Amino acid sequence: MSESLLAPGAVLALWTLLILGWVALTRFSAMAKAGIDLKAAPPGGRGVDVEKILPPAVNWKSHNYTHLCEQPTIFYAVIVFLHLSGGDTELTRGLAWAYVVLRIVHSLWQTTVNRIPVRFAIFSLATFCLFALAILAVIATLG
Template sequence: MSNTLVQPVLALMVLTLLVWLVMYVRRIGAMRALRIPAQALSTPDKRSLLPEAVNRPSNNLVNLFEMPVLFYALCLLLMVGNQVDALYVQLAWAYVGLRALHSLIQCTANIVIWRFVAYLLSSLVLAAMIIRCAMHNF
């Protein structure tokens, strides 16, 4: 079994953990500064009590459990099927890089058009990987 996709998979997992950490650092800091008790944020709809910038990492974390799930599944499928080649590795790193860019944009400036472009490009890379795999296996 090839393990050349292990590094990009782990890199995306590390990115997810970093966003999770940033989310809690910002959220707890804001709750302390604004004196908001934890119970006041008991449901997601109550996050409006926090400034928008504080909620950005949380929104991004949710996003990191949407399309990336397909990436993880595809990479496992490719590794188990011993189908990994240099193009898949390059595409995987491109996907991870674009997802990192998307996270950076969403967690900081949150300029929607930049975020959209990063998201769209990452989705196109992932689609290319999936289509290539499907063509090889059908």
């Protein structure tokens, strides 16, 4: 693994964009199969407007993309705080990589199987890593 605390953030950003691509591919394909004509849609429509029409497994990918744009924003800030304040240590790099791996596993689970008890357990483990990173960031920045 990289010696930079910023590397896990870069990997998670790339993963988020890959999920966005998967969302686009599956949604446009499902909309075509459902006979939805985007040119005929009224102005101002949103993706959520088609959720009742599309199969749940298609929507799961969109839901996961949304999740990757929520809590990970805290992760990005925390690793930058740690990087800038001298908190780039073996421990923080390990926690950051664990967070990213858990978020990727969470994505794969949510986009394919999506059983909530397992998804929640994976999310909880990732959140624990982020919480620990945030505490370490406060310690590093208060010096």
